[in-house]
Amino acid sequence: MNVSRLTGPPRPLRVGGAPVPVVGRVRMYVCGITPYDVTHLGHAATYLWADLADRVLRWHGHRVTLARNVTDVDDVLYAEARRRGEQATMLATLQRASFEATMATLRVRIPDHSPTAAQSVGYVVQLAAALLERGAAYRVGGTVYARTSGAARAAGVDDARARDLAAEYRDRPDDPDKEHPLDVAVWQAGSGDEVSWPSPWGEGRPGWHAECAAMVLALFGPTVDLHCGGADLAFPHHACEAALAEAATGVHPFARAWLRAGTVHVDGAKMAKSAGNLVLVDDLLRTWSPAAVRMLCLNRPWSQAWDYTPQALDAAAAVLEDLYAAAARAGGESGAPAVSEALREDLDVPRAVQVALEEGGQAARTLVEMLALR
Template sequence: MKLFNTLTQSIDPFTPLKQGLATIYVCGVTPYDTTHLGHAFTYVSFDTLIRYLEAQGITVRYVQNVTDIDDDVLRKARELNMAWDELGRRETARFLGDMDALNVRRPDVYARATDAIPDVVEIVQDLVEKGLAYVSEGCVFYSVKQDPDFGTLGRAIGLNDYQSMLNVANERGNFPEDKRKHDPLDFVLWQAQAPGEPAWPSPWGPGRPGWHIECSAMSIRHLGQQIDIHGGGADLAFPHHACEIAQSEHYTSKKPFSQFWMHTGMVYQDGEKMSKSLGNLTLVSNLLKTYSPDVIRVTLQSHHYRQPWECTPEDLGKAQETIELFKQVRCLVGEESHGEDAQVRALFQQAMENDLDTPTAVSGLREAAQTVIANRDLNAGAEVIRQSRVLGLCI
């Protein structure tokens, strides 16, 4: 299989580090609000990749995190006059419920940031000892200027100098201004306790982990020092993933932290990126009131995972037609077992092997379904249903 690697900016052959086993880490949600179509696009895309790898006989070990403590969770909990951990549990359950509804396979490990504190402390301590991080008023910051390798992933996506990296980090609100920092591009590894906030003990005083460090800690703990694929939305490539690479590679002294970096395109609505802060959201729970999970999955899979797109009623209508065709094929095929169809399978696999080209895979199955309905070729029909299962559909 070939996959686009953000780090190399090319479509490269994918071979797992250990034969027959792929280790995958995908950055998860911050549980303070409901799940929208942008989230669904990311997690259905990786779910489709995982199902395809498994169908090729590869065992997948899949980890996803949940950032159950951070500024957004604390702010929203204060607004709702709710305990932060209760809010986190409620929104995590809602997210998992939406993903279950979309037939997204649960990760093997669903790791909470608050469970990773000892690992975080160990990594931060090591980075301080190596002179890559410094303590300032109970906080610990990563010193970007001490690390000439910092930002490889940023440079790969065209952020070639200090200022362009800083601009993007500021735009995304990922490196907030803080007078305790020595340099604006430094990022927080350990955040000192603010009045009224929850805290955990550390060598630098009570506090909580910064956002970027939790993913290094959980990926290393659950998947080892080097993994096959690290993924997330395109807006995570910089600075979040660049920070993860810096922390992890200096802690373990092993490169690369992840062989492949995969990023999903942003989903737009009314010409703007769908985001909680803009409030222009299509909620998965709302879509599920009108459309079946299969229709929503096919809508998402009809867009290539790297392409930004805007969801339209036409998209959903076309997906609905596709599912109707698959259902007709299902009725024709019935419950008996049928033979294989090498051509239908080969076309499907060719598309999937080419950087997970699900739009081509879906349209290939759709055309095959139309032919099956016309000529009643039951082997080809059974193959359409078999491969639709690889896409995670429940026809």
């Protein structure tokens, strides 16, 4: 590698091939967990990629303000609490603590802000009011729906697929009160034994997409520089979140760049509790170092789906050993900038690893530091 071509003015972080120029401060938001069960490798991969973007930006001198929310208003959480005979708030608190302990073991930086949906209900009410004011939402009984049917097109998802995904993510496309099946509830009327809060439209609770939109707007204003989450959140969650925020504020874009980490599969199937194929991070950490798990998740193109196998973890651990051996060598000073440049160029870890192994010494130590592999 010819490192001499790397001299010159600093280049911005590139995400998905596009530059995201930032001056000083960076606003980063990561869609967090629904705290109802233990952390699996699919979760960890998403948060490790967000962590790497955060580290690369800070390495290059940026002040990153990082927010990762907690989705503690959710039917899945309530259902799991009922199944266990526990209070939902207690289950959420314990699962969140367990998740955060696992993230700390994986050396994922503690976010500057960890807003929870339950604490952000007032902001969702403000969001719903703004959407109604601007004619982007309508009220049927105690429910406020937003006109988000354009979000699928904007996300490049055709109508039939959009309806399937809306149903899968419980957006109730068959709800007869909606003007359009792909509209989403910003505020959902609720009664009886459901968890609910008061609002100008009666008792109810926020919709999922509206929660994240409201949390971002409340923390960062109308625009965030880098929005992260799993690839499976692209539609409807991220598309509707952006549509709600942009309709409420009139400011485009809501997110300047999206970092959606590729889905983790097992034998070709998405890793999910419902699929019964979870690989739990805490189980892996009984045998493997946090650095090996980081290497497993990060030494690949960030946007591509991948298959977890025990052999892949063996291979990641072997690369890690090679990297440590390379780091113990002398020299490598001239290769160090190429390592940090590779990471700034679309978080290209495979290329950074290749350079670090070839150059050794300081180049390898730089990579160990930037990927938090010590």
